[in-house]
Amino acid sequence: MPPAILFDMNGVLVDDEDLHFQAARRVVEGMGLSMSGEEYGAFFFGRTDREGFGDFFARRTPSVRQDVAGVVAEKSRAYSRLAASxxxxxxxxxxxxxxxxxxxxxxxxxxxAIRAEAEAVLALLEIGDLFRGVVTAEDVSAGKPSPEPYLRGASRLGREPRECVVIEDSPSGVRSARAAGMACIAVTSTYGARDLAEADLVVARLTELTVETIKVMAA
Structure with a gap:
């Protein structure tokens, strides 16, 4: 029986981190704040928007209680407008x-990512019908590097963690997969190989992967 393959999305299936950054920056600028690329990377890479904005506001406006859920929704609308083209x-x-x-x-x-963003990506790639299970930010109480997202993904496919191989691009995603007890392949689309060293295999691009490579990893 072949292993289940669990894909991360941003930086693995779609190159859209800059769109997410632009959307997040536009939203906070509308609130009278600024956000640098370095700040976006520190707070958001490999994390949910809920976690990213929560920590960003805790740092930048600690005395003001922000409507994080509302900000996440507004950022998603901004992302959708940017992603359309x-x-x-x-x-x-x-x-x-x-x-x-x-x-x-x-x-x-x-x-x-939230479900609406995931659906937009799968529609773009025309592969949505090939995924038997989808786990998004709305489905978990703790994002990566917690093992919860990947454990939930395995459960939705009816597989044990040892029967899964993860394809990731971020250190937090790799740690999430490893904490869940899964083999992990990392692609250096967002981070360098040194940052992804905890993965079982690191490749420069997805075109280096074949069905046979993944079968060997899962053996």
Whole structure:
């Protein structure tokens, strides 16, 4: 029985971190605040928007109670407007998903993005019907690096953690997969190889991965 493959989304299937940054920055600028690229990376990379904005406001406006849920919703609307014309698939992403599906691997998506954003990406790549289980920010109480997202992903596919292989691009995602007891492949689309060293295999791009490579990892 082939292992289940659990994909992260941002930085793995779609190259959209800059769109997320632009959307987040526009929202906080509308509140009279600023956000640098370094701040966005520190607070948001590999995390849910709920966690990112929560920590950002705790640092920048500690004496003001912010409506984090409302800010997340506004950021999602800003992202959707930007994504309508600027969303780009990662090289080889759709092809890898389709080849794994043809080979009989059950596929899942585990992302810190909200469901509306995940649906937009899957629609762009025209692969939404190939994923048997999707876990988004709304489905978990703790985001990556907690093991909860990947454990929930395995559960939705009816698999044990040892029967899963994760494909990630962030240190927090790799730690989440490892904490869940899963093998992990990391792609250096967002971070360097040194930052992803906890993964079982690190590749520069998805086009380096084949069905046979993943079968060997899961053996």
């Amino acid at each position: 600027g969303l780009r698939a990662c090289e080889g992403a759709a092809e890898l998903v389709r080849s794994l599906d043809r080979a009989g691997f059950p596929l899942g998506l585990v992302t810190g």
